[in-house]
Amino acid sequence: MSAATAIQLGKDLIGLETVTGDTIRAILDTAEPFKEISERPIKKVPVLRGKTIVNLFFEPSTRTRISFEFAEKRLGADTVNVAASGSSVVKGETLVDTARNLEAMRIDMVVIRHGSSGAAQFLADRIPSNVINGGDGQHEHPTQALLDLLTLRDAFGRIEGLKVCIVGDIRHSRVARSNIFGLRKLGAEVAVCGPRSLIPVGIEDLGVRVFGHVEEAIEWADALNVLRLQLERMNAGFIPSLREYNRVFGVTHARLERAPRRTVVLHPGPMNRGVEIDSDVADGPQSVILPQVTNGVAVRMAVLYLLAGGRPEQAEEAKKGEE
């Protein structure tokens, strides 16, 4: 096998900010053959047979955790799920101690979801196992952005030149950040739209335009990525009320009908129907929300496969950092 036909992803996947456009394309291309495996009568290939993967989830997650678990199992890996509640984390164990204990049980990969930005990198620097960021604080959620990119590529046949607007709580969203990095690197035009209180200052520096009205965003965009409005934001005073938010920023059938083209609608889930997205949009013909879920498994299989070929010398480096 010559070098040109192999793909190097390194030891970890922490975010899309530090990954090249070519690497992102290689991950998406690798996801294509993995889609087919989930359609087989026996949905399992032996590529990670004998590997042990720990899903370390310090924050609640249904979709991402299950998606990773399916991806791992369909590659033949053995998996262990550790949730923060019900583990020694609640007894005050630090992240590094938890990880070192898992390492001592001879694991190969860790998928980590954590409430603090930087937690995945922190872990990756200290353990020799491959680390995949399953979402860290307000930093990044790279596999979500990759599945969004794959779904957009399926819908349009390309990413380059697409106009994609991310709608909602941009300020607190790791999904928004990862999407912005990924879309920009693949040559898409990116905009964000939401209440001023939920748009971070200086976001234009990322090469992103800002719409204050969702009608303008719909007028402009080929695709809308509608983010979940985290309900706790309302109590923190970022928006006046859910009804008000829906009235001003809700992606509704009536608004989409006025679009100059057929707008494709994505949502990372879980949805607040009737708040950021109306049911007739979520379940309508523009929606690619369920294809996103299907693609999530394929994209995560691709990432796991590529990381399994990660450079051993990087693992050695991480091991040194541990001592």
Place this chain on the structure above:
Amino acid sequence: MTPETARRLLDAAGVDEALRRLAGEMAPRDGEEGLLLVGIRRRGVQLAARLAAILQDERGVEVPTGSLDITLYRDDLHQIGPMPVIGMTEIPTEITGRRVVIVDDVLFTGRTIRAALNELSDFGRPARIELCVLVDRGGRQLPIQADYVGIRVAADERDLVEVRVPELDDESSVTLVEGREEE
């Protein structure tokens, strides 16, 4: 390639003749239905397509073809570092109960065929699985033999047997290059 150590085993006409003979040998008999040809990526896929075309032209039987990418079933994946690019696997029909002929360009160690057998069995339970190769070069490391063989050549372990197909290489030929590592 250094010309003085390369020996042409089959030219385009030779490949064509070999494929016609192989198609005749594997052709359905006594009203048998359900033959399926599955080519191994990459060059087995083109060879399977040509075998199917010959069966259609000369015998009027329509034989479906599929393709297998065996990368995920390789037994050396954990040894090779960066992961290879994976091609598409496409099996167009239910395989349970059918006679399936696996088609590959060169049979060498037998490890690719072992991987293909494992992958096929994840799609169902064929009535029978057979193997067709254009070149059997010897050097088996597993107890695997072909049912249909275009040509046999006793190649050294370090020799390279190169099959070219028009779709990928702009010509149709089989060449033995001496003293080179395969891959």
